[in-house]
Amino acid sequence: MKPRGNLRSLFWATAVLITGIAYRIYLHDAFSLIFGFGRVIQPIGDFPWDCKRIHHPLLEGCEDIWLDYNNRKLYGACTSVTSRTGWNPGGNLYNLSARSRTDHISVLNIDEPGPDGLYGLHxxxxxxxxxxxxxxxxxxxxGDRQRFWLINHRPPVDPATGEPLDPTKVGANSTIEIFDLDAPSNTLVHVKTIASEALVSPNNLxxxxxxxxxxxANDHNTKVGMFRDLGMIFGDGSLAYCRSDTGKCNLVATEGCSFPNGVVRGRDGLFYVFHSSAGVITVHKSTENGIIEIEKIPLHVPADNLSVDKEGNIxxxxxPHPYGFMRAADDPYNRVAAAGVLMVRKQDQRNDQSGRGNYEVIKVIEDRDAEFLPTSTVAVHDxxxxxxxxxxxxxxxLSICQRRTER
Incomplete structure (x- = not known):
């Protein structure tokens, strides 16, 4: 019996050792990032900003916003939060009956608050x-028009019959819809639909x-799957490069992706991609054969979308509190998560294409107690x-923060 006991002890000791090694190699960084071990979240009073919230049905569920610096307008891709919490294929939410079918592009004239404080919202x-x-x-x-590229997570249908399919089995029929803005009529005019197998689970572009x-940025490798949720921990996803003229898309990066989420093109011409399960921004340069990664910028905190300001800052x-974010996402009318904004500054803007080792990461604002900021997925800086x-x-x-002038 003693040899068998020794073998059992050896087995469990080996299992514990292997588990420990696997955790250290594969899971430690992800768990530290997601659960924020040792992360200090600051109250908003520590920062020189005065913030306010703007409530309106047209400003609900705005996953992404974009600022037109020249024409001084803010555009948002919005829907009701009940729709977002029911139909959100990137988050494995496939409740078709929850869709509001009223998704829209909201517009604010950012320099004209108006008597109601809604900035001419329409x-x-x-x-x-x-x-x-x-x-x-x-x-x-x-040309003389602004062109919009919109990610559209359409419900799936049978291409032959047009009959609805079960999204829990086949996922969403995600496409990129291209529109031109006809400014005089305030109308987005449809130009083209981009559909491709390379658009697996598009999050941003x-x-x-x-x-x-x-x-x-495809945030997952698959549209559906039993272990798809684990991608946030173990990291998966891909990058695809598409052409608006030909409608063709190709996967250009399948290795080294860790839930790629926000993506922007910087004023230096480089692409910046945030990987949520790694807490890093990867910097990419376009080449004739696709894109190549030239730098990593560690942020050490989970994040969502990226934007670029007029000065070229990301x-x-x-x-900062992912668990609080998930709770707020489940109950958005009654809970708000801690939020923050970081700014990534390129130290030498003249060094346009190197991208190597010349970035500074600055904490701009943080709202530990969720007093003023929304459960944020995007921030822009004017x-x-x-x-x-x-x-x-x-x-x-939506929240607007004004930086206080120093006295």
Whole structure:
């Protein structure tokens, strides 16, 4: 009996050792990032900002926002939060009956608050035959019009019969919808639909300098699956590069992705991609053969979308308390999560294409007690007026913060 006992002890000792090694190699960093071991979250009073919340149905569930610096307008891809918490394929939520079918692009005139303090809030008309289930988006000037690239998580249908399919089995029929803004009529006019197998689970996108190519962040490797949720811990996903003119998309990065989420093209022409389960931004350079990674910028905190301000700084919507974020996402009308904003500054803006080792990460604001900021998924910075605009896919309001002048 004693030899068998020794073997049993040896087995359990080996199992514990292997588990410990696996945790250290594969899980330690992810758990530390997600649960924030030792992370200090500061109250908003520590920062020189005065913030306010704006409540309106048109400002609910704004997963992504984009600031037109020249025309002084803020655009948001919005829906009701009840719709977002029911139909959100990237988050494995496939309740078709929860869809509001009222997704829209909201607009604020950021320098004209008006007597009601709603900044002339309105929504764009959309010339499109189908429904929109919006997520991330980007805008680029093409000729004399602004062109919008919108991620649309459409419910799946049988391509032969048009009959609805079960999204829990096949996932969403995610596409990129391209629109041109007809400013006089305040209408988005549909230009083209981009559909491709490379659009596995698109979360956000960034348009290239030529206004034709665009980089898409797929936050998962699959549309559905039993272990798909574990991608947030173990890391998966991919990057796809598409062409607006040909409608073709190709996967350009499948290795080294860790739940790629926010993506922007910097004013230096480089692409910046945030990987949520690694807490890092990867920097990519376009080449004739696709894109190559040239740098990693560690943030050491979970985050969602990225934006770029007029000075070329990368603005990050940080999620310092992920568990609180998940609780708020489940009950958005009654809970708000701690939020923050980071800014990534390139030390030498003239060094356009190197991207190597010359970045500074700054904590701009943090709201530990969720007093003023939304359960944020995106933040933009208006360097002209020193304001921050923050919104959230799981928030029923938008926040505006004005930087206090030093005396």
């Amino acid at each position: 929504q764009l008309k959309i010339d499109y035959a189908g429904d929109l289930d919006l997520h991330g988006f980007d805008v680029h000037q093409v 960034a348009v290239d300098r030529d206004g034709l190519g665009f980089l898409v 603005v990050v919507a940080a999620i 360097s002209q007026t020193h304001r921050l605009f923050l919104a959230g896919g799981f928030s029923p309001f």
